[in-house]
Amino acid sequence: MEEQKKPSSLQIESVAASDNKHFKVPVDSEHKATVFWIFSFAAPHMRAFHLSWFSFFCCFVSTFAAPPLLPVIRDNLGLTRTDIGNAGIASVSGAVFARLTMGTACDLVGPRLASASLILLTTPAVYCTSIINSASTYLLARFFTGFSLASFVSCQFWMSSMFSAPKVGSANGVAAGWGNLGGGATQLIMPLVYELIHNAIGSTKFTAWRIAFFVPGLMQTAAGIAVVALGQDLPDGNYQKLEKAGDKHKDSFSKVFYHAVTNHRAWILALTYGYCFGVELTIDNIIAEYFYDRFDVNLRNAGMIAASFGLANIFSRPAGGWFSDLLSKRYGMRGRLWGLWLVQSFGGVLCIILGLMDSLAAAISVMLLFSVFVQASCGLSFGIVPFVSRRSLGLISGMTGGGGNVGAVLTQLIFFQGSRYSTQKGIALMGVMILACTLPTMLIYFPQWGGMLVGPRPNATEEDYYAAEWSQKERDSGCHSASLKFAENSVSERGKRRDPSTTVPVDTTPSHV
Amino acid sequence: MLNFPGSAALPAPQEIKHEAPKVKRKGILPPIPHLAAKKTKGMGGLVSFSATCLFLLLSSFAGSAVGSVLFSTLPKTLIVSASPKQGQVLRAGEDKMAVSWALNQSFPVGTDEAYKKVKVRLCYAPVSQADRGWRKTDDDLSKDKTCQFDVAVQAYTTTTWTSFEYELSRELPTATYFVRAYALDYDGRVVAYGQTTDDQKATNLLEVMGISGRSLSLDIAAGCFSVLSVGSLVFFFVAAKRKKTNK
The missing domain is CATH 1.20.5 (Single alpha-helices involved in coiled-coils or other helix-helix interfaces)
Incomplete structure (x- = not known):
């Protein structure tokens, strides 16, 4: 992959020398990285990448730390299936509101402070899980811990602020994918820690699971402190500093909110994301118990199967992001939209098949395939989100992310709450829901790039689209300059099929930088 | 994700064939x-x-293929009794109970010819199984999750009563239980049973209060680490504000 090949130090120096800002990676006119060196820790771009995915990973570990230890927790607290179901819904419903708030916070105070505040304020809920003593306190602990999943919004916002249009899909995909990996990793980490405390230290099992919760808590604390201490909001500095220097326009919440909620593309993406990421969250909550009950595998093996679903994120969600960028190179935004629809629809078909599987080996194979497609469609979704709006990017990321949680809540309420449907029937019906809720992707239309079924409007430009978010008065005072730079760099979304003379070489640093 | 005492399927583990x-x-x-x-x-x-x-x-x-034994086919040839009175609450890890078992003499001589061992287990009463699929009763003993806790495994003797004392394990969850004894043959297969309760599992039940697992040190640690997290956030905000005013 070309992003893995680092240019020579001479090339980097020539890029840096052309501007008084010294960046260790090639950048565009907005100082966003035009390369994605996954194993680099260069500040501020790659450092932001590693801080964002790791902090999100820690939040995922905390939120889903309880399900793998449920066999012990449910006995200790006397939980019923209904209690467990309600807590599962609570764990993902809290983040709906938190994600919307997080999007706005990112727009107003920047991803660094917004992310660190959320992570460090939800950490007490993780520690307090170790002292719960009833079904209601278990539900509350999972509810408040679930708020931390909103760090996903700051993660995606941060990547969109640090990486240029041709690389944003990849950056978003890898950051979110490696973060989501926490959902699988916790299925391995928590039982391991529990066994260590229970067997090596000799604690009773009802004390061991409680002590085990200090591990995700400490991970989250460390991640939060690292974000606030080492992170940077934008390539040029933190929001506070840039606003003070007059390099960044301080936006008003009402206008950010208005431009987000009146954009139909944001609502459609929230719906479709509800049936890729929402499905992933649902599966994280039910899959171990499903294999345990349906195929009579023991609890350790059921947990390993559950872990394999989440661990597929190491490559599947990033693959979705890379696939989105690849399609964009050739077919532009229309390619991204077609990619999302095809991959997510195929995921829906696999979900239906999973619900119909009767043999263990076949069910595991289909589940692994399903996990790859459903997670790749998450990456494809966030290959589109950064282009929906420049001014309200944070809130739209929040709306989309919140849509994921709403999808998880609704799916669990409809199909996996009580005994209306068997779990396998619920899974099959969830697949039908995926197919139905992916269809509205066809309604997403960008005047300058077109949609799945319709081409672009003649003479519509990127500049017109992004400048439309600013009033004439704001434009006259130059508040929209960042949007214009973004418009200039998003010309690549036209793809190779349209007049190539109008595109700028976005993979290289523009000469005027 | 975890294996529990007594969660292994009956009959004996040596009969389980593993097949990838x-x-x-x-x-x-x-x-x-x-x-x-x-x-x-x-x-x-x-x-x-x-x-x-x-x-x-x-x-x-590994998929396991087990020669299954159906509970409904087992004769109830053993009489089992336990010391706690109906409604008495026992504390896990502290209290003890006396358990006794014997062959029901109303059965003909030779009924117990195949009996080699007696496995005594603690089983969940229906009230503690409600809305808890992981404790569900199944006629197939290899899938039955009613009796998850081993009390004792003893050699079968023809004496009138065999008694022993059992200290309640600290691992026992709070629930309502009864005691069941399974008679095993020379191959370790279950061939008969007996229990302290009736067939409806409504009488002679014992209440166990499990340990909470909480301790003062855990409460203090949770509080301290919570303060550390929120405190570090406050510290960074104050530091940033100071930096701002100094400039």
Whole structure:
């Protein structure tokens, strides 16, 4: 992959020398990285990448730390299936509101402070899980811990602020994918820690699971402190500093909110994301118990199967992001939209098949395939989100992310709450829901790039689209300059099929930088 | 994700045959178009490594084939009694109870010819099974999850009563229980049973209060670490404000 090949130090120096800002990676006119060196820790771009995915990973570990230890927790607290179901819904419903708030916070105070505040304020809920003593306190602990999943919004916002249009899909995909990996990793980490405390230290099992919760808590604390201490909001500095220097326009919440909620593309993406990421969250909550009950595998093996679903994120969600960028190179935004629809629809078909599987080996194979497609469609979704709006990017990321949680809540309420449907029937019906809720992707239309079924409007430009978010008065005072730079760099979304003379070489640093 | 005492299927483990599921190597992961197009060392290696890990994980699962015993076919030839009175609450890890078992003399001589061992277990009463599928009763003993806790395994003797004292394990959850004894033959197969309660599992039940697992030190640690998290956030905000006013 070309992003893995680092240019020579001479090339980097020539890029840096052309501007008084010294960046260790090639950048565009907005100082966003035009390369994605996954194993680099260069500040501020790659450092932001590693801080964002790791902090999100820690939040995922905390939120889903309880399900793998449920066999012990449910006995200790006397939980019923209904209690467990309600807590599962609570764990993902809290983040709906938190994600919307997080999007706005990112727009107003920047991803660094917004992310660190959320992570460090939800950490007490993780520690307090170790002292719960009833079904209601278990539900509350999972509810408040679930708020931390909103760090996903700051993660995606941060990547969109640090990486240029041709690389944003990849950056978003890898950051979110490696973060989501926490959902699988916790299925391995928590039982391991529990066994260590229970067997090596000799604690009773009802004390061991409680002590085990200090591990995700400490991970989250460390991640939060690292974000606030080492992170940077934008390539040029933190929001506070840039606003003070007059390099960044301080936006008003009402206008950010208005431009987000009146954009139909944001609502459609929230719906479709509800049936890729929402499905992933649902599966994280039910899959171990499903294999345990349906195929009579023991609890350790059921947990390993559950872990394999989440661990597929190491490559599947990033693959979705890379696939989105690849399609964009050739077919532009229309390619991204077609990619999302095809991959997510195929995921829906696999979900239906999973619900119909009767043999263990076949069910595991289909589940692994399903996990790859459903997670790749998450990456494809966030290959589109950064282009929906420049001014309200944070809130739209929040709306989309919140849509994921709403999808998880609704799916669990409809199909996996009580005994209306068997779990396998619920899974099959969830697949039908995926197919139905992916269809509205066809309604997403960008005047300058077109949609799945319709081409672009003649003479519509990127500049017109992004400048439309600013009033004439704001434009006259130059508040929209960042949007214009973004418009200039998003010309690549036209793809190779349209007049190539109008595109700028976005993979290289523009000469005027 | 965890194995529990007594959760192993009856009959004895030596009868369980492990057979790896037949899973084809191809087709587990779909081809990723752009990775196929560009042969990359870094990402390609990562994908193939992940695929290998997932395949190894798949092939490690073993399906178990057990010669199942149906509970409904077992004769109730044993009489079992336990010392606690109905409604008495016992504390896990502290209290003890006396358990006794014997052959029901109303059965003809030779009924117990095949009996070699008696396995005594603590079982959940229906009130503690409600809305808890993981404790469900199943006629197939290999799938039955009613009796999850071993009390004792003793050699079968023809004496009138065999008694012993059992200290309640600290691992017992708060629930309502009864005691059941299974008679095992020379192959370790369950051939008969007896229990302290009636067939409806409504009488002679014992209440156990499990340990909470909480301690003062845990409460203090949770409080301290919570303060550390929120405190560090406050510290960074104050530091940033100071920096701002100093400039």
